[in-house]
Amino acid sequence: MSWLVLVVSGVLEAVWAVALGRSAGFTRPLPSSVFVVALVLSMIGLGYALRTVPVGTGYAIWVGIGAAGTAIFGMLFLGEPANGMRVLSLLLVLAGVVGLKLFH
DSSP, X not given: OHHHHHHHHHHHXXXXXXXXXXXXXXXXXXXXXXXXXXXXXXXXXXXXXXXTSOHHHHHHHHHHHHHHHHHHHHHHHSOOOOOHHHHHHHHHHHHHHHHHHHTO
8 A cells, every 4th residue: 555655646746846837936826726735645645655665765766756757747748858868768767666666
């Protein structure tokens, strides 16, 4: 269960990161609200998962999912570049996350 919560928390990290960017410095109420809710839920989930997942592994996986998710969202929906080297870099991040889970 902790691993599932960790993955969901990593996805919520990407949600709050995107919402933060869309909030225009907290001047837009909806993205600002999404940021706060996703941030709190993400941290609660990370804290829960770290009760049984090693902190170094859990934190790295949480950050990796959040960073990759944010970058992928940007490429798919925000017009950010999606060239081969960026995609390869994301695949390397995801490979690292999978490796941390497999070899913990």
